[in-house]
Amino acid sequence: MIDQGGKQMKRPALQFVFLINNHSYVARTLRDTMYSGDEDSQSLGLGDLVGRSALMQIESQIDRSRKGYIATWKAVMSSFPAASLSPSEKLAMFNQGFDDMVRSQKAYDVFDNDVRAMLVSDAADAVIPDYESFLRQNPDKSPEFARAMKYTPRDIHRKIGSMLDD
16 A cells, blocks of 8 residues: 555655655554563554564565665766766756755655654765765866856755755
8 A cells, every 4th residue: 555655656766755754654653562571561552463574574665665765866976977078067967966856855744753864864875975076086176167066065965954854
């Protein structure tokens, strides 16, 4: 059912956000309703009825969706290795892809703080090291490069950090 809902999303990144968000909710609910072994609470919960193998399967789906989500962010970096483009053209293409990715995710609500932090961390880890490396390898000070230089690494981290805020 959750997977079908994810397929309704037009953008791959949002599909993965949807899947991670919803699978995480189900996994947390199952974990929270499993018998903990306390003598005070001996009744079985939903998590016990569904079982640990189902929980492990859902957690595996979360991991797969996270890998897909990271890959969508890595795709934003695809202009950097292009040999046929100048550094300023690569940066302009990155800016366009980055802005588009952030804009699309701004419209999506992630209410769980832990899930939001995980998504922000995954996105930042996928983008910022490669972006910093690109800037170090291209110390171009031309006017074209300066015009294309829309973001510092700190700006990127800030934008990613705020894209899923309520």
